[in-house]
Amino acid sequence: MESEADGWSPRPAGPDNARTRRRGQRRDRVFDAAVALIVEQGYEATTMDEIALRADVARTSVFNYFERKSAFLDEWSARRRERAFRSLPRAGGDGTLRDELSDSLRVLADVSSSSRRETTALIGAAVRELDLLDDHPLTHEFGAVVERHRTELRPGVDPHLVAMTLTVGYFAVLRSWIGTGPPRFELEARFLGLLDLLMQGALDG
Known part of the structure; x- marks a missing residue:
């Protein structure tokens, strides 16, 4: 310099x-x-x-x-994705597909668990106001991770389908977890269980 x-x-x-x-x-x-x-x-x-x-x-x-008012929901989701996919030491590094996806899901679970009232209010609104399943940005984030580890997948497995399935499962789990009473299950464990189930069908060996 x-x-x-x-x-x-x-x-x-x-x-x-x-x-x-x-x-x-x-x-x-x-x-x-x-x-x-x-x-x-x-x-x-x-x-x-x-x-x-x-x-x-x-x-x-x-x-x-x-x-528009729904732009606040977009921004709220984008900030969470930023934490889950940009701030991790292993992001884009030498970890396995399962490692990277597990890291991101743990961050997403921690963010939601530490602000459950906020998550309940905004996810509830997002489910009503936004199309969470049609080409959602989270699918692109998961998809980028899966694409980097394409060689770990079984032959014929579509990386985009893996990412889309994980996104759908993520929102289904989160929607079941939010509420005004005590959570019915531990969020991180459920996210990782979802990932484990998906990886069993997607990974080669």
Whole structure:
């Protein structure tokens, strides 16, 4: 790396960088306000006006960041996928297919278990508002992992079908787990049981 004596110096934080940072902070504030309101009073009862008031921004700002209310559900899911597929040491590394998928499912289970009330409120809304099964982004995330480990699959097994089946099973398990009372089963164990069942049919040997 060049030193400042060699003519290189760190790029100063200019107005554009500061403006981008402030915009990101406002967007996060709007998102956090929306999630809090949905948890408190439900998705249907939450309005964009209330979100603007809670976030202390203009109503137009809410629509600048999130064009429709269901976009908050998309963002909420995307942030969880980011944690499960981007932040793991083994992601894209030398682990087996089962290793990588297990790691991601454990993170997803931990995130949901540590915020069950939030998960119940937003997954319940997502099931009603979004098509969770038609080409869902989670299928693409699982599919990328499966594709990297295609050689571990039995001949003739379609990686996309494996990913799609895991996604459908994931949402079915999560939908059974959410609720206002105590959970009926341990989420991580059920996710890993689902994965084990799928791997028995998909892996070569």
